[in-house]
Amino acid sequence: MAILDDAFESNIRSVEKIFSSSVLAPRRSNRLKFRKNKLNVPVCRQPISTGCRTRTHDMKPLKYHTYLYYLQRLSLAVGMIQAMMPYNLRRGTGEAFDNVASLPLLQQVMGHAYASVYQKYMNQRVQCHVQAAFLGIPSENALMNILSHQSRYVDPRAPAHFDDLTSTQRASISSHPEIIRLQELRDSLAAEAKELYGSSKNAAGTKIGELKAKAEANLRCAKAKLKKEAFNAARGEFFDTIDTKEINKQLDPSFIDVDDNEYLPESVVHKLEERRRIADLMKLPTKDLSEKEALDHRLALSNTLIDLGRVVKIPSERISGEDITTDSASPQSVVSSQLDKDSSTPEPRASPIALTNKHCLFCVFSPHYQCYFSTSRKAREHFEKHLRIFGREEPIPCPDGFCQLVLHGHQELKRHANQVHKVRYFTEAQRIRAGF
Numbered sequence: 001m002a003i004l005d006d007a008f009e010s011n012i013r014s015v016e017k018i019f020s021s022s023v024l025a026p027r028r029s030n031r032l033k034f035r036k037n038k039l040n041v042p043v044c045r046q047p048i049s050t051g052c053r054t055r056t057h058d059m060k061p062l063k064y065h066t067y068l069y070y071l072q073r074l075s076l077a078v079g080m081i082q083a084m085m086p087y088n089l090r091r092g093t094g095e096a097f098d099n100v101a102s103l104p105l106l107q108q109v110m111g112h113a114y115a116s117v118y119q120k121y122m123n124q125r126v127q128c129h130v131q132a133a134f135l136g137i138p139s140e141n142a143l144m145n146i147l148s149h150q151s152r153y154v155d156p157r158a159p160a161h162f163d164d165l166t167s168t169q170r171a172s173i174s175s176h177p178e179i180i181r182l183q184e185l186r187d188s189l190a191a192e193a194k195e196l197y198g199s200s201k202n203a204a205g206t207k208i209g210e211l212k213a214k215a216e217a218n219l220r221c222a223k224a225k226l227k228k229e230a231f232n233a234a235r236g237e238f239f240d241t242i243d244t245k246e247i248n249k250q251l252d253p254s255f256i257d258v259d260d261n262e263y264l265p266e267s268v269v270h271k272l273e274e275r276r277r278i279a280d281l282m283k284l285p286t287k288d289l290s291e292k293e294a295l296d297h298r299l300a301l302s303n304t305l306i307d308l309g310r311v312v313k314i315p316s317e318r319i320s321g322e323d324i325t326t327d328s329a330s331p332q333s334v335v336s337s338q339l340d341k342d343s344s345t346p347e348p349r350a351s352p353i354a355l356t357n358k359h360c361l362f363c364v365f366s367p368h369y370q371c372y373f374s375t376s377r378k379a380r381e382h383f384e385k386h387l388r389i390f391g392r393e394e395p396i397p398c399p400d401g402f403c404q405l406v407l408h409g410h411q412e413l414k415r416h417a418n419q420v421h422k423v424r425y426f427t428e429a430q431r432i433r434a435g436f
Contacts, residue, residue, distance in 0.1 A: 010033070067086070080153070165231065178226075356423065
């Protein structure tokens, strides 16, 4: 990170130069001093999106909720029962020090004013083989370490996203009585606003418009709450039943060979070259490497991490052929043409591309940008960032080369996107409320 920020006062610009420099007599050490203008710069900073690129903010510290989001998403992806929090890392550090350090040193590391505070950090599960101690036999320390930590429950087959739930579980959200009630309330308010003011847009700022906006907000909150409850219930059911299912499956007389049904982890294919290189390097066993080979491996991994930090155009890792729907006359989708860009020239389309409200019309035609978003609001906010490049009434060419049209201003482009490409973006009132 210091190399990426060019923070060293010396001429060190790569990891190799750190290892190639030596400590010469009579010196016993050489300090790598930072530039004075870098001393107050936070090490971990907030990622920001500017137009079509993502970069690290120059001074803004990393927000707790941003860090928590990625930590929880990673823990759910690997199959932990509960999403991890930074507190779990602190508690794990205290448990590790408790086995090797004295109480005063433990108190210093944890920053506690009183030694008794650490009693709250102690593992609920006894980390000692009590039976072995009573019988006077050697303790199985390795086994106790496994049994006293959460890692023994990890199962990557558990649902990691709401989309991993079955279609029946996902459909139950739409048919929930509370959702139906809120939808009917919203629709009735929208019909009343249209009757009184001609459209919902004209009703913005009025009493009926405020009631409609509040009903939409309540509907979004109810959907989010039900989705979270359904997701947590599905994960809980999985971990509550998987042990019994696995045991009964092996005891079934028809289950002859366990090896025939051995679990094979899902193969992850990264679309970013730097991520692929990092994954390949981290898979390599380093136990039997010589000192020089271990150093070369460490340098290669460090340089690849630096290359990843310099990437500003990050493609989406979740784009699939189902994310984009085209007309029946369209022989090939945009995504498939992106995946087959190394092959022959793609077959020409017979009509303009048709998208969903979770796509960005600009990014969908660039293989290096993220074109699919988790929600339609995020896609609309990202689309507005593209429009900042153009003036309000400036001519804008349609990103789809099939159209071969130049639209006059933002509103005409949005109208064209709605009518031709089947994707809706912010209206003028919605854009102002969103802060763009």
